[in-house]
Amino acid sequence: MFRAIREQIDTVFRGDPAAKSALEIFFCYPGFHAILLHRTAHRLHQAGFMLLARIISQLNRALTGIEIHPGASIGRRCFIDHGMGVVVGETTEIGDDVLMYQGVTLGGTGKEKGKRHPTIGNNVVIGTGAKILGNITVGNHTKIGAGSVVIRSVPDHSTVVGVPGRVVRARVDTGDNLEHGNLPDPEGQLIDDLTRRIEQLETQIRLLAEERLAGRR
Numbered sequence: 001m002f003r004a005i006r007e008q009i010d011t012v013f014r015g016d017p018a019a020k021s022a023l024e025i026f027f028c029y030p031g032f033h034a035i036l037l038h039r040t041a042h043r044l045h046q047a048g049f050m051l052l053a054r055i056i057s058q059l060n061r062a063l064t065g066i067e068i069h070p071g072a073s074i075g076r077r078c079f080i081d082h083g084m085g086v087v088v089g090e091t092t093e094i095g096d097d098v099l100m101y102q103g104v105t106l107g108g109t110g111k112e113k114g115k116r117h118p119t120i121g122n123n124v125v126i127g128t129g130a131k132i133l134g135n136i137t138v139g140n141h142t143k144i145g146a147g148s149v150v151i152r153s154v155p156d157h158s159t160v161v162g163v164p165g166r167v168v169r170a171r172v173d174t175g176d177n178l179e180h181g182n183l184p185d186p187e188g189q190l191i192d193d194l195t196r197r198i199e200q201l202e203t204q205i206r207l208l209a210e211e212r213l214a215g216r217r
Contacts, residue, residue, distance in 0.1 A: 031080030
């Protein structure tokens with residue numbers, strides 16, 4: 001237990017440059033509390049103590065603002081930064097070294113049975129307010145941009161942005177940073193491309209009109 005607490009504290013230090021001390025993390029970080037409480041609830045859930053596990057998960061939600069179903073599986077060194085409004089569904093599977101920001105939802109798409117929540121790979125970063133929905137897989141070393149809605153599986157080493165989420169960049173780095181202010185904008189790029197094409201067509205039409213007018217003279 002103490003080893004798990006130490007590892008989680010070290011994870012917060014790596015993920016948050018604002019963390020000043022182990023005591024600050026232990027008393028003031030809701031993401032830290034949420035992960036530790038979930039691990040207890042998950043063990044009880046696996047042992048068949050469903051009601052007690054749900055009670056602990058609801059206590060976790062009330063204390064931290066982070067709702068994690070006790071059936072969800074979370075790997076090692078997961079860090080939930082700030083965390084208010086994070087929701088993790090029952091059949092979610094999260095790999096190792098995953099970083100999630102506030103407002104993230106790992107949810108389902110309806111009332112289907114069985115595996116109905118996402119599987120998140122290792123070394124994944126999920127930006128603020130992102131929604132990953134349904135029985136899909138997010139590959140290793142993937143970055144999900146803030147506010148994105150992901151409803152289809154994503155390959156390894158990708159960056160995903162938009163609604164619905166689109167893969168806009170293949171990445172080969174394995175760093176944890178997600179440059180929220182420097183993400184591609186596929187819709188904006190499409191509008192820029194269309195604008196340039198319209199300008200080109202207008203220029204061609206104007207030249208043709210001038211040539212026709214000159215020919216008449």
